[in-house]
Amino acid sequence: MSEHQHVAQQFQASRQHLLAVAYRILGSRSEAEDAVQEAWLRLARTDAGEIDNLGGWLTTVVARLCLDTLRSRKLRNDPPPEATGQVVQVDDLERDAQVAQATGQALVVVLDTLAPAERVCFVLHDVFNLSFDEIAAIVNRSPAAARQIASRARRRVRGSPMPDPDLKRQREVVTAFRAAARNGDFAALLALLDPAVVLRADAAAVEFNRSRQAEGAANFTAETHGAAAVADFFKGRARAAEVGLIDGAPGLIFVANGEARGVCECVIEANRIVEINLIVDPETVKTLQLSFAE
Numbered sequence: 001m002s003e004h005q006h007v008a009q010q011f012q013a014s015r016q017h018l019l020a021v022a023y024r025i026l027g028s029r030s031e032a033e034d035a036v037q038e039a040w041l042r043l044a045r046t047d048a049g050e051i052d053n054l055g056g057w058l059t060t061v062v063a064r065l066c067l068d069t070l071r072s073r074k075l076r077n078d079p080p081p082e083a084t085g086q087v088v089q090v091d092d093l094e095r096d097a098q099v100a101q102a103t104g105q106a107l108v109v110v111l112d113t114l115a116p117a118e119r120v121c122f123v124l125h126d127v128f129n130l131s132f133d134e135i136a137a138i139v140n141r142s143p144a145a146a147r148q149i150a151s152r153a154r155r156r157v158r159g160s161p162m163p164d165p166d167l168k169r170q171r172e173v174v175t176a177f178r179a180a181a182r183n184g185d186f187a188a189l190l191a192l193l194d195p196a197v198v199l200r201a202d203a204a205a206v207e208f209n210r211s212r213q214a215e216g217a218a219n220f221t222a223e224t225h226g227a228a229a230v231a232d233f234f235k236g237r238a239r240a241a242e243v244g245l246i247d248g249a250p251g252l253i254f255v256a257n258g259e260a261r262g263v264c265e266c267v268i269e270a271n272r273i274v275e276i277n278l279i280v281d282p283e284t285v286k287t288l289q290l291s292f293a294e
Contacts, residue, residue, distance in 0.1 A: 017059070022035040039061045144267050173272070181241075194272040201223075203281070247288055249265070
């Protein structure tokens with residue numbers, strides 16, 4: 001058997017699982033089939049010999065394609081796909097009560113209310129039991145952020161009211177953080193940050209900050225660790241930031257000329273910020289569901 005035939009055989013063995021993943025995320029049989037077909041085309045252009053776990057690689061590719069499809073729907077403001085009555089069969093190992101509930105069209109309707117990243121994180125973790133380390137790479141977030149996104153989606157799916165008491169407290173923490181940053185209150189910033197907090201910035205944010213070095217902008221890289229370093233970065237900043245919801249969770253939205261130009265996603269545990277994701281890439285910002293706090 002040739003290498004190409006062996007890879008094709010492995011792909012066919014994974015096909016039903018991949019269709020199940022894509023269908024749960026997208027709620028559309030035709031779009032699910034398109035995603036799986038595109039994954040096959042990408043595999044054909046890849047040296048399969050360099051892939052350690054082909055099944056995991058294919059699942060990641062399909063999930064990323066589904067995320068792109070959900071984001072495109074949002075940008076075009078497309079209506080949810082109509083129910084077809086078709087249900088993709090799943091492997092026997094997946095036929096437990098949780099997956100059986102997840103196959104229902106009623107849940108598909110609920111999933112259509114979620115932001116793209118929420119939907120992907122929830123389905124991959126709660127239905128297919130992927131780890132948050134695996135999911136983080138798919139949605140371009142840290143494992144902690146992916147866990148928070150999935151938890152938020154789970155509350156919505158279960159019908160918990162939004163905002164809930166936890167969300168209200170998180171908003172209070174973010175509001176206090178913005179005030180401390182604007183006032184240059186280093187001590188207050190330290191009190192709101194976990195000692196091991198990490199600030200992650202996308203490439204666009206790093207480049208923008210580098211361009212402002214001559215104006216005295218603080219130097220930082222893609223990751224900044226520790227409460228003192230993160231507090232020093234935010235001290236005296238956030239004047240253009242407003243407290244809002246980013247994909248349903250409290251964070252800071254940077255506004256210029258009436259448009260959102262960047263966000264700070266805040267991961268909060270035990271009333272302290274443990275992670276901040278700074279995103280200013282315009283294309284990524286467009287995919288986020290943003291609203292301002294009342």
